[in-house]
Amino acid sequence: MRTRRQEIQRFAVFALLPLSIFILVLVVPFGRGVYFTFTDWNGFDITKFVGFDNYIAAFQNDDFWQSMGLTLAYVAASLVLVNVVGFVLALLVTMPLRGVNGLRTAFFLPNLIGGVILGLIWQFLFGQAFPVLAEATGIPVFEENWLLDTTTAFWAMVIVTVWQMSGYMMIIYITALMSIEQEALEASLIDGTNAVQRLFLIKMPLMAQAFTISLFLTMRNAFMAYDLNLSLTGGNPYGTTELISLQVFREAFSFGNFASGQTQAVLMFVVIAIAALAQVAISKRYEVQR
Secondary structure: OHHHHHHHHHHHHHHHHHHHHHHHHHHHHHHHHHHHOOEOOOOOOOOOEOOOHHHHHHHOOHHHHHHHHHHHHHHHHHHHHHHHHHHHHHHHHOOOOOOHHHHHHHHHHHHHOOHHHHHHHHHHHHHHHHHHHHHHHOOHHHOOOHHHOOOHHHHHHHHHHHHHHHHHHHHHHHHHHHOOOHHHHHHHHHOOOOHHHHHHHHHHHHOHHHHHHHHHHHHHHHHOOOHHHHHHOOOOOOOOOOOHHHHHHHHHHHOOOHHHHHHHHHHHHHHHHHHHHHHHHHHHHHHHHO
16 A cells, blocks of 8 residues: 555656656647637637638638748758758767767757857858858859749748758768667678668667657657747748748738637647657568568
């Protein structure tokens, strides 16, 4: 009986308090938010229950689906490029080179810069530094401000995202590379494998968990991108770079449609949850097979 009581006390100390905070801070507000989507909530009061009217309006909102489609494209591009660059950087800084610690610091440093400051820095680079670079080098791709073109503005956001996030993913891949048992690499050397074969047949399969974590973090951050989108392009030109987080914010706080904005936020959550669960399930299956 005494042991049972001690177990309950341990649970109360180490689990009950964090669980209560989690419920109060996340679960309850989320539940209230879902409830608001079925009302005519104006940010302060609720006068009537409207059922699924907000969801029907969201599905018929062309701006919402345009932002969602753009966000999916942005997530896909970021998912590939961030992890490819991060993995290549990890391979580079795990080589026996001089100044490798300085390189690691330099590559990781952009991740410490906030999204708003990062957007302002790259606004200056795209708007003023690139034309000067084009004049000095004669490279035509730098002549125009990328943020003013409907096509290049999207890729400008992707480039800044890759520059910011690759260093963080590099750290994860470095940890995975350094945790590979040397016996496996030595055995592959005895079998006569070259560096490329060791990378694709030995190292990458043993790093499956690192890929799962990195892909999940990249996907989450890309779906939730807001501050960089706001400070770099503000959704311009002509709303062609407005990601779903910025669209939801403007629907609620710029146009005053709080119930509609909350509905779009719930739909965004559903899409993110499905994408994240699918990615983790596929990655975990690959880990088991390997």
